[in-house]
Amino acid sequence: MKLRATGKVKWFVYQKIVILFIVFLIPLLSMNIWVNYKGMSFTRNAILDSSLAGASFYSKQLDKEMYFIRNQQLQFQEDKNIQKLSFRGGSLEKYEEVELIDNARDLLNRIIASSDYVVNAGVYVKSLGKTISGKTGVTDIPNEEYENISSLLNVKQKPSFYRDGDAIFLIETGDNAGLWSYIEISTAKLLEALSQIATLYQESEVFLGSSDMGNVLSTTKDTMVSTAVLDLIAKKDNSNSDIPEMNKVNGTSYFIAHNFISSMNLSLIMYVNQNEITRPLSQFNTLLYISFVIAIAVMILYSYSVNLMIHRPLSKLVKTFRMVETDNLDIVIESRTRDEFHYIFHSFNRMAYRLKRSIEENYEQKIALQHSQLKQLQSQINPHFLYNSFFNIYMMCKVGDSDSAAELSQKLGSYYQYITRSGSDEVPFFKEYQHALDYCEIQCIRFSNRIRYEYEELSNSSNTILVPRLIIQPIVENVFEHAFEDGNMDGVVYISADCHDGVVRIAVEDNGSLFTNEGIEQLRDKLAMGLKQVEKTGLINVNNRLQLKYGAGSGLFVSRSKYGGLKVELIVNYDNVKEA
Numbered sequence: 001m002k003l004r005a006t007g008k009v010k011w012f013v014y015q016k017i018v019i020l021f022i023v024f025l026i027p028l029l030s031m032n033i034w035v036n037y038k039g040m041s042f043t044r045n046a047i048l049d050s051s052l053a054g055a056s057f058y059s060k061q062l063d064k065e066m067y068f069i070r071n072q073q074l075q076f077q078e079d080k081n082i083q084k085l086s087f088r089g090g091s092l093e094k095y096e097e098v099e100l101i102d103n104a105r106d107l108l109n110r111i112i113a114s115s116d117y118v119v120n121a122g123v124y125v126k127s128l129g130k131t132i133s134g135k136t137g138v139t140d141i142p143n144e145e146y147e148n149i150s151s152l153l154n155v156k157q158k159p160s161f162y163r164d165g166d167a168i169f170l171i172e173t174g175d176n177a178g179l180w181s182y183i184e185i186s187t188a189k190l191l192e193a194l195s196q197i198a199t200l201y202q203e204s205e206v207f208l209g210s211s212d213m214g215n216v217l218s219t220t221k222d223t224m225v226s227t228a229v230l231d232l233i234a235k236k237d238n239s240n241s242d243i244p245e246m247n248k249v250n251g252t253s254y255f256i257a258h259n260f261i262s263s264m265n266l267s268l269i270m271y272v273n274q275n276e277i278t279r280p281l282s283q284f285n286t287l288l289y290i291s292f293v294i295a296i297a298v299m300i301l302y303s304y305s306v307n308l309m310i311h312r313p314l315s316k317l318v319k320t321f322r323m324v325e326t327d328n329l330d331i332v333i334e335s336r337t338r339d340e341f342h343y344i345f346h347s348f349n350r351m352a353y354r355l356k357r358s359i360e361e362n363y364e365q366k367i368a369l370q371h372s373q374l375k376q377l378q379s380q381i382n383p384h385f386l387y388n389s390f391f392n393i394y395m396m397c398k399v400g401d402s403d404s405a406a407e408l409s410q411k412l413g414s415y416y417q418y419i420t421r422s423g424s425d426e427v428p429f430f431k432e433y434q435h436a437l438d439y440c441e442i443q444c445i446r447f448s449n450r451i452r453y454e455y456e457e458l459s460n461s462s463n464t465i466l467v468p469r470l471i472i473q474p475i476v477e478n479v480f481e482h483a484f485e486d487g488n489m490d491g492v493v494y495i496s497a498d499c500h501d502g503v504v505r506i507a508v509e510d511n512g513s514l515f516t517n518e519g520i521e522q523l524r525d526k527l528a529m530g531l532k533q534v535e536k537t538g539l540i541n542v543n544n545r546l547q548l549k550y551g552a553g554s555g556l557f558v559s560r561s562k563y564g565g566l567k568v569e570l571i572v573n574y575d576n577v578k579e580a
Contacts, residue, residue, distance in 0.1 A: 021303075056259050069185070072110075072115075081104070082107070086127060111134075121183045197270055206269070210265065224250065229254070332349050419473075439473045440453040483512030503571065504570075504572040510566060511564050514565075526540060
């Protein structure tokens, strides 16, 4: 709380004490946060280094294994017996050719047995017109393996490995394409190796890929994150900078370990959700939060103890004065202590009581005057169409239209029963609405149906709303008296109502053409004058009643209707009554 005296801000003593205590406490909290942050940073870096070392170890092992397989393949092609078979395959003696082929099969089987990553190894010898395979043996071409390998070799640029669906092949050619050696790598074993790396963390995924070939092999079927990671790596590589340890991908922070497998020209990438990395550090966060909560609790308790005897009594007194400013004098300040504030509170209570008694005398007189004025305005409603209605009944009887005469008599009786019924000044909204519709029905009969009306049904929420009597019928009466004086043969009155958020809105519109813009403006000025308006027509009457009862924001508002005639909107704002 601050008070202004002679243009300067004055701080109370208890505020200075609390602020000084906070100033002393902030360095201790800051030191605690800094120490905790440094410890968490050190631990996190250690975890990241360990993860990076583990991923690097597995990637190097995989790279060595691929290099070993490639060396086996190159040694196979350079073997003198394989070379002899390639150059002289068509001119050898039969027994010598068989011997060289058996030797080739032995070498191929050794390659298959040398590594768990090798599924099959084979060679195509052009001079023999055969393929030699660890799986299918010696087969004349064309055959399935030959067709697969030859289709893979059709690429313009030689890649580090070839893909045929999910299969991965290492293919080497020699002797002017007279000799093809091919090794099929087990994707299952590769995936098993990747899965072994992924076991470092529960929420980690590992994949082999590159910016050119995309995701080649992955431990997850969801490629959305891996694709985004490859794009990130490609950008970092283009800028000749290392990948940061933490990167945000698709709105989630990941730790990314990137190791290049040169034997396959691929990157082995492991990405882990940052929450998985920092989960072991949660205990440090918990301790920090506990210490922070304790510090806040100490601060609150200290502040509470300092202002208990000063701040609360003053706040209570200030709030009470603000309530008095809103004309609320039904207040009594209770005091449980016997100090200086007890004397102040007791004196204030006596002053408020005397002031309330004085105001009540004037207020009751004002209410009585307003109630009398409201009754006077309500009594001014004059159903002047009574004589015309009787004349219509007379004419209907003369022409023998007894049904119409009976209907008009019934409607007229209901109409006068409603407006003359004694009782409460307020009625349910649906009854007032139905009364206006009955009036429209009587008028439509009187005008021989050259005028009709349309209306909207009320919602169930309107059943509990109370409104003053005779607020809609004068508006409708104004339409029938002034909107269709030119004898319009297709006049329409539109009535709609809405109850929402403590506000009742009723709109009465017509398609007449007699009301000019100047006339609408004059009527709007009269309604704006409120109780100052001397003329007491039906619309002015209703407007004054609503403003007198519900205050500003309630009343009648006129404008040009979308149907061409006049639009009168009746608004009852119940929030004003609640606030009062």
